[in-house]
Amino acid sequence: MFLEIQGLRKIFIDSDGNEAGLAQLDLEIAEGEGFSLLGPSGCGKTTTLRLLGGFETPDAGSIRLHGKDLLKVAPHKRPIRTVFQKYALFPHLSVFENIVFSLRMSQKSEAEIKMASDEILELTETRHLLKRPVGMLSGGEQQRVALARALISDPEILLLDEPLSALDLKLREKMQMELLRLRKKLGSSFIFVTHDQSEAMVLSDRIGIMNNGRLVQIGSPQEIYRRPTSHFVATFVGTANFFGTELTPHMSGNLELLPPKQFNAIWMLRPESIDLRPLGSSLRENELGVPVRVIDTAFMGQEWLSKVQDPTGATHLVKTPGHEPLPGQDGAELLMKWEYDDTWSLQNENSPA
């Protein structure tokens, strides 16, 4: 299965009178892939989901599955199913009737229904829920039923709208494993829509970051995190520290590492890539350093957060392991050091594949 989206566009006016929706989308998704559309609210990800699911028709563009034009196919005939954010289970139907709903609608025989439902109940581990009324299910249970309902017809693509947002932390971790297991087992592609970057990173093989109705970067979670192509992506996914050429005069270490004449280059450094050492500590040959003063600290269990200020007055966030002692109290003067390879220049034209 090979999903190809070209020039997809859907614009509408929102309640404030502004233009919203999807400006332009070109995307290819592989069979069995876990893909996330990640972005702030209003970026167009939900519009994309609804276009794929067939709940809206696009203004322009095409959606092809195995080369066939999906837009010509009626929505419920497409091999694409949706799991909604609040699950949308039918409260007046039993769990079983909810799950087999699509089979009833296409008037499958009792025997076919029995077979398909047995399979899906096994797969989603929902058999023990059959006796319960829909209203009495917990959030996680409801989601499993919603998944079963969508997967029973063995769709090639499953669309999930903010799948983990309503779940608490423990349940979230469990569900992440569940979704991975189901995807591998069924071989379907799962497309997630979310505004939560940690959710996207855990669930997907690749992430597509969207902003203002466009795709701004696609890549694996590692690529997105380590090599963001824009300031927006760098700050949207994780925390980022930025510094520019004005800091160079204050740097110590192997200055030959720095590329010559980088006008207006901005470097990004992730907090965990930075180390704080006493002033005057030695630097290895691939390291650079800058003296800083500690402004604020916080202990997070897994890590120490330190807010430091460099000689140019800019502040940076540093994360150091929690099992090590605090690098320095407020007001301490320390050396901020990092490996040059960990920096990423946002002027770089290398857009990751």
Add this chain to the structure above:
Amino acid sequence: MRLLSAVFTGVIIFLWLPLVLTLRKGLSLEGVDRLLANHDLLSSLQQSLLLAGASAVIATAMGTLTALALPRLSKAWRGRFETLLLVPLLLPEIALGLALLVWFVKIGANFGWGTLIAGHVGFSFTYATLVMKANIESLDRSLIDAARDLGAPNRAVFRHALLPQLLPGLIASFATAFALSLDDFLISFFIKGMDQVTLPIKIFSMLRLSVGVEIYTLSLFLCGISILGVLVSQLCFKKNRSRS
């Protein structure tokens, strides 16, 4: 805080004392016997129940369609119509009743069941619309999308995604309109024909003449049913709350 409780208790006593003192007159076997024997009163009860049923159904149907229509109108018109809907709630009843009287006379209508039902639908319509409006605003539309996604044809979408959500509203709307109609005296007085004797009209004439304990028995009975209704609806709300 203690002052609040005192006022609250005082208010409850204020509301209930006269009622209890009067209704207990109906708590007698004599009352029940007389009630069952009073064919006029029972006939009025029947007329009122039928009238209430008919007007409640019509009002609910009209109210539902209107509640569906309102969101589709422009903001300005919607506001104007919503204001108009409130007029019968605010205007003194006698003004409304007399206005209808004059109107029916002018258009040459025969005063009878037709005018009576029309009038009852008229004043129930606002309540029906308001109840259905609240219901429709709280509809979960993703259920409709889900039903469509799973291949349901329009009829099934209505049956599984829309109707179960509308049902509580429809029932509430019907019950409200029914109760309003059953209780109406003044407007019915002006717009009925000579042959119609609805329950409130009958009760009024009997109370005027200080006739019969059976009125209190009947009222006690109706009050009991209303209490049941209120309790049932409270339970329904509890169920919905525990779900979400």
Add this chain to the structure above:
Amino acid sequence: MVASKRKLPSLNTTLLVIPLYAWIIGFLVGPFVILSLFSFNTRLPDGTTSTALSLEAYRRLLDPLYLGIILRSLALALANTVLCLLLAFPTAYLMARLRGPQKALALSLILIPLATSFLIRIFAVMDFLRLKPFGLDGLYTVPGILFALCYNYLPYAILPLYASFQRQDPRLLEAAADLGASRRQLVTRILIPLHKSAIFSAALFVFIPSTGEYLVPALVGGSRQFFIGNFLQNQFLTARNWPLGSALIVLLLFLTLLGLRQLRRYESFSTRKGA
């Protein structure tokens, strides 16, 4: 994110508004236009009605006799409104602060009297007044009418206030008290402004209907007390002076529309503030 608002695409707005239009014309516009037309007629001494347009009816309403009735009714309605609000405010507040089964019980206690026949309630009050509580002779007096009016209207004042109090974040008062507000200040500076819209709504829905109340003054007041309600009944059915009665009804309608306009203003103001 605007999802498609259409549920069943085949529904036509033009068809959907038909019941609304039918109701507006048949129940509001029709009757009140006719009534307005009548109000511009005059009743001739011989009992017939002249259809020549004149403001005679409205002028006559300013006669001391009639004006007196109107002003008395307004005063009575005002007294009823004040009384109802004074009792409803603390009651509704307490109800909103109750929890679980207590709250359901309180609500039921307020709603159930509404479920009994309106007529029964009036006659129950009359019986009660006949008992001469506190040694006071209430029946057929204006205070008696006031008592009966309050009895009937109190639940209608309680409910909108209760709904509004329910929506309030309980911590608002805690925060104000924490910042040093006295009990009185909590009421005057926080509660009342916060629930302005509901207070106005409750007042409106007691005041205007009370102005034209018929059954209560007629029954509890006997034939001795004259208010707008009895007056209208008298004009239309006994004196057969339709123009005069119509003029008064038109004024009542005018008052109603004014009140509704003010209500809209209050509501749009509160939604703008995000209440």
